[in-house]
Amino acid sequence: MLTRLKGGRLYDPENGVDGEVRDLYIRSGRIVAAPADPAEANEVIDVSGRVVMAGAIDIHTHIGGGKVNIARAMLPEDHLGDRVGGRRHPHAGCGHAAPATRTAGYRYAEMGYVACFEPAMLPANARQAHLEMADTPMVDKGAYVLLGNDDFFLRALADKRDPDYLRDYVAWTLGAAQALAVKVVNPGGINAFKFNQRKLDLDENNCHYGVTPRDVLLALADAVRGLGLAHPLHIHGCNLGVPGNLATTLDTIQALDGLRAHLTHVQFHSYGTEGDRKFSSGAAPIAEMINAHDNVSLDVGQIMFGRTVTESGDSMRQFAGSAFASPKKWVGMDIECDAGCGVVPFHYRDRNFVNALQWAIGLELFLLVDDPWRIFLTTDHPNGAPFTSYPHLIRLLMDRSFRRDMLATINPDAAAASTLGSLDREYSLYEIAIMTRAAPARSLGLKGFGSLGVGARAHITVYKDDADREKMFTCPEYVFKDGQVIVRDGRVVKEVHGATHAVHPEFDRVIERDLDQYFDRYMTVSKDNLRIADDEIRDDGRGELVLHATVARP
Amino acid sequence: MPPTIVSRRASKPSPTSARRGVCPHCALLCDDVELRPAADGSHAVVANGCRRAAQRYARPAPAAEVHVAGAPTTLEDGIAAAARLLKRARQPLISGLATDVDGTRAAVNLAERCRAVLDHAHGDTLARVARLTQTRGWYATTLSEVRSRADFVLLVDTELGDRYESFARRCLGPRAGLNDDTPRTVGFIGPAGRLPRDAAPDLRLPCRSERVAEALLALLAELRGNPLAATRPAGLARRSLTELAERLRAARYATIVVTPAALGAACEPVLGAVCDIVDELNRDGRAAVLPLGGDDGAQSAVSTCTWLTGFPLRIGFGEVISYEPQAYAGTALLASGAADALVWIDAFGNCPEPPPGCPADRTIVLGATPSNLAGTCAVHITVGTPGIDHFARLVRTDAVVTLALPQQRDSGLPSIAGVLTRIAEKL
Numbered sequence: 001m002l003t004r005l006k007g008g009r010l011y012d013p014e015n016g017v018d019g020e021v022r023d024l025y026i027r028s029g030r031i032v033a034a035p036a037d038p039a040e041a042n043e044v045i046d047v048s049g050r051v052v053m054a055g056a057i058d059i060h061t062h063i064g065g066g067k068v069n070i071a072r073a074m075l076p077e078d079h080l081g082d083r084v085g086g087r088r089h090p091h092a093g094c095g096h097a098a099p100a101t102r103t104a105g106y107r108y109a110e111m112g113y114v115a116c117f118e119p120a121m122l123p124a125n126a127r128q129a130h131l132e133m134a135d136t137p138m139v140d141k142g143a144y145v146l147l148g149n150d151d152f153f154l155r156a157l158a159d160k161r162d163p164d165y166l167r168d169y170v171a172w173t174l175g176a177a178q179a180l181a182v183k184v185v186n187p188g189g190i191n192a193f194k195f196n197q198r199k200l201d202l203d204e205n206n207c208h209y210g211v212t213p214r215d216v217l218l219a220l221a222d223a224v225r226g227l228g229l230a231h232p233l234h235i236h237g238c239n240l241g242v243p244g245n246l247a248t249t250l251d252t253i254q255a256l257d258g259l260r261a262h263l264t265h266v267q268f269h270s271y272g273t274e275g276d277r278k279f280s281s282g283a284a285p286i287a288e289m290i291n292a293h294d295n296v297s298l299d300v301g302q303i304m305f306g307r308t309v310t311e312s313g314d315s316m317r318q319f320a321g322s323a324f325a326s327p328k329k330w331v332g333m334d335i336e337c338d339a340g341c342g343v344v345p346f347h348y349r350d351r352n353f354v355n356a357l358q359w360a361i362g363l364e365l366f367l368l369v370d371d372p373w374r375i376f377l378t379t380d381h382p383n384g385a386p387f388t389s390y391p392h393l394i395r396l397l398m399d400r401s402f403r404r405d406m407l408a409t410i411n412p413d414a415a416a417a418s419t420l421g422s423l424d425r426e427y428s429l430y431e432i433a434i435m436t437r438a439a440p441a442r443s444l445g446l447k448g449f450g451s452l453g454v455g456a457r458a459h460i461t462v463y464k465d466d467a468d469r470e471k472m473f474t475c476p477e478y479v480f481k482d483g484q485v486i487v488r489d490g491r492v493v494k495e496v497h498g499a500t501h502a503v504h505p506e507f508d509r510v511i512e513r514d515l516d517q518y519f520d521r522y523m524t525v526s527k528d529n530l531r532i533a534d535d536e537i538r539d540d541g542r543g544e545l546v547l548h549a550t551v552a553r554p
Numbered sequence: 555m556p557p558t559i560v561s562r563r564a565s566k567p568s569p570t571s572a573r574r575g576v577c578p579h580c581a582l583l584c585d586d587v588e589l590r591p592a593a594d595g596s597h598a599v600v601a602n603g604c605r606r607a608a609q610r611y612a613r614p615a616p617a618a619e620v621h622v623a624g625a626p627t628t629l630e631d632g633i634a635a636a637a638r639l640l641k642r643a644r645q646p647l648i649s650g651l652a653t654d655v656d657g658t659r660a661a662v663n664l665a666e667r668c669r670a671v672l673d674h675a676h677g678d679t680l681a682r683v684a685r686l687t688q689t690r691g692w693y694a695t696t697l698s699e700v701r702s703r704a705d706f707v708l709l710v711d712t713e714l715g716d717r718y719e720s721f722a723r724r725c726l727g728p729r730a731g732l733n734d735d736t737p738r739t740v741g742f743i744g745p746a747g748r749l750p751r752d753a754a755p756d757l758r759l760p761c762r763s764e765r766v767a768e769a770l771l772a773l774l775a776e777l778r779g780n781p782l783a784a785t786r787p788a789g790l791a792r793r794s795l796t797e798l799a800e801r802l803r804a805a806r807y808a809t810i811v812v813t814p815a816a817l818g819a820a821c822e823p824v825l826g827a828v829c830d831i832v833d834e835l836n837r838d839g840r841a842a843v844l845p846l847g848g849d850d851g852a853q854s855a856v857s858t859c860t861w862l863t864g865f866p867l868r869i870g871f872g873e874v875i876s877y878e879p880q881a882y883a884g885t886a887l888l889a890s891g892a893a894d895a896l897v898w899i900d901a902f903g904n905c906p907e908p909p910p911g912c913p914a915d916r917t918i919v920l921g922a923t924p925s926n927l928a929g930t931c932a933v934h935i936t937v938g939t940p941g942i943d944h945f946a947r948l949v950r951t952d953a954v955v956t957l958a959l960p961q962q963r964d965s966g967l968p969s970i971a972g973v974l975t976r977i978a979e980k981l
Contacts, residue, residue, distance in 0.1 A: 066953065195733075332691075
């Protein structure tokens with residue numbers, strides 16, 4: 001079976017194609033070369049005048065795991081106003097900010113997404129996270145395992161174990177948790193909160209272990225480099241949400257000293273202390289620093305106005321943020337000598353100075369960071385806003401006059417304090433395709449994704465060109481996954497399961513002896529029972545495990 | 555080097571060798587229990603067990619029997635009869651729901667297919683706990699944090715004897731010195747009859763169950779430095795409350811343990827007061843609550859239902875999903891006759907009798923133990939126990955750790971997931 005997508009305007013940055021009209025051919029789930037005679041195609045789909053891109057990839061979205069499920073359970077009010085029946089989707093579901101797994105999968109596909117990555121999977125909770133991701137249909141998925149707050153790692157760091165030992169531990173954890181990458185959240189700070197430390201800056205000691213976030217970051221970033229993972233250390237830095245944290249963020253970039261790293265939801269880490277309210281934008285110096293350091297990539301964590309829920313492993317900062325819970329309830333947890341979490345419902349208001357400035361800061365970052373290959377489109381779903389607001393965000397980036405209209409509606413003091421009104425940049429379709437397709441695929445090492453080149457997986461989105469980019473990106477005309485039409489006119493027409501992406505880097509098995517002892521002594525699960533077998537992911541054919549090769553570097 | 559693939563099946567049973575297992579018989583999911591299999595499919599617990607585990611593991615594998623209207627028949631017939639009954643029903647109820655993650659997935663799918671209401675045998679307690687997180691939230695902790703970090707543990711009217719005997723062994727013994735070597739101390743507030751047998755609390759505040767909430771509010775006032783009118787709040791000496799408050803304040807990491815199911819209707823005031831105390835302690839120090847519960851697959855059912863549908867059980871399927879934590883109480887739907895067909899799921903063999911109200915000829919029982927109901931109800935299918943008769947995944951009491959339990963014996967008993975999926979396919 002050969003399918004020809006005829007006459008589309010292609011935006012395929014991976015292959016340098018910027019809006020050229022070309023045909024695409026699909027066979028057996030892959031994009032193939034044009035046959036000598038176009039008439040060989042068994043099926044022709046006319047997409048003349050349409051915008052064609054690869055399937056989109058979300059590099060940072062909280063779609064599965066304990067804190068996501070806590071948010072679902074504690075927020076029936078979030079769901080009752082946003083229920084979808086079995087006529088709209090293959091299975092009923094609900095949820096605006098904390099959707100049911102199936103609803104999340106369907107909605108992602110309906111926006112043209114083919115892969116989503118859960119960025120904060122605790123080893124102790126990994127099995128549940130994978131079960132939830134297995135119940136998130138339509139998209140491929142994967143997770144970043146959380147390290148750097150677990151007592152095993154911090155003890156080893158405090159004991160000055162050599163880098164090989166730490167690397168072996170990171171490798172064991174990646175394989176045991178079936179993870180694709182490594183994330184650190186408030187390095188050492190979640191652990192410090194268990195010892196009643198309320199603040200931890202880059203060079204402050206964890207009050208128990210006597211190691212600093214800088215020590216943790218460098219050890220983990222080096223381990224990730226040494227293991228040869230495609231995605232660099234994924235960093236949720238110190239002092240999230242604290243006015244003045246811009247200095248911490250700048251120091252963090254410099255501390256990396258050329259080591260590759262991904263800074264996540266940087267909007268929440270870009271605050272100054274200027275002005276009457278001691279809260280100001282730090283976007284400009286941060287963008288300048290990022291522009292000068294090509295070892296660093298970032299995602300923004302844009303906020304949008306409205307109700308949402310913040311779900312984070314950062315129990316220290318969520319505890320502080322719980323004062324602003326709306327409605328007034330929140331759940332915090334210390335978890336298994338591993339990490340923690342905090343789930344705080346939140347209402348971002350456009351008339352509120354701080355919220356309005358947060359909105360502007362995120363957009364400033366998007367517009368001031370020069371290289372779209374190093375900045376990814378996220379709302380840190382659902383922490384800044386639900387992922388369903390991406391089309392609106394794309395319009396804000398692509399349409400200067402719309403952006404200025406929106407700026408005129410927010411808190412006027414915030415608007416005046418932001419440089420947003422003076423920023424003329426408009427993202428092109430090519431740049432949107434970079435930041436939502438080609439760049440995340442490269443960053444995660446997902447071969448065959450984010451590309452319309454010959455040999456790529458046939459993950460394709462087809463949009464009706466529309467000057468209203470929000471409308472356009474809300475409702476793709478076609479979404480192909482592995483060559484099959486899964487969405488037509490913004491509606492799911494075929495339910496597929498999607499694969500799980502992971503790495504199993506090699507390591508010296510000696511580490512397992514120490515881990516066995518550690519687990520037997522301190523934990524309530526044995527090391528071997530924590531580990532998730534490959535067969536559990538494959539689940540008798542229901543799931544698929546895609547293992548990405550890693551090549552160790554000295 | 556890829557990780558070794560863990561088999562879904564435990565190593566070949568040998569009559570003499572003991573092996574480590576994961577115990578499915580309460581929500582602590584102890585994974586250090588040592589079992590010796592016997593020829594009849596039962597297991598002797600040779601180490602790290604408890605009375606409950608010993609008793610449950612001693613059950614031999616039941617025969618794989620299926621009854622329709624009291625007459626023995628095949629599994630195929632049983633599934634067909636169940637499907638016919640559900641097809642005719644106006645408002646089916648799927649309850650008991652004592653099963654694993656895969657069983658709950660199948661139950662949610664079946665409920666969607668036949669527009670059933672979904673509840674659990676322990677639905678009242680689950681609804682009370684859910685309501686608490688939906689109205690105020692809490693700061694909670696998990697088993698390993700208690701085992702290795704908590705230096706003071708307060709047990710509040712806990713029922714640790716019959717249900718969570720191993721909790722004391724695993725989490726209240728001497729700390730192994732992850733952080734420091736100061737000894738752990740334990741306090742208890744509640745009736746003397748509920749004193750845990752394996753953890754001798756060194757601070758005891760004896761108090762009748764119905765006055766525990768009052769005692770906790772007095773403790774909260776003490777912690778906040780508010781004046782107390784009563785000279786003996788909840789019948790307790792003021793100095794014992796003061797001492798308890800001092801212990802909680804002095805602890806580096808205090809944990810307050812409750813067993814919500816044991817509290818009954820007092821769950822909300824007691825748990826609410828405990829959460830207030832934890833919040834008060836967390837203003838300047840560190841503390842957390844550990845609710846122990848979720849037996850008979852309840853935690854697995856709640857967690858799975860929540861991620862699949864957005865709601866923690868007591869849901870119904872119509873045009874959209876409805877969530878009615880009061881109206882969808884299974885016992886009430888049965889008592890009022892609103893539910894006209896029942897699928898009762900008891901894969902752990904601890905809740906064999908459904909609540910009264912549904913006529914026997916409209917009752918489908920999927921149970922792990924032989925039951926008199928097999929002779930009277932519309933359909934009775936003997937099913938396997940998760941983690942004994944088939945591979946299973948179960949969510950532990952703290953809703954964080956999920957364990958994979960390999961199959962322990964070849965009984966030929968079907969799983970809940972298998973039976974429900976086949977029923978749904980016929981609808």
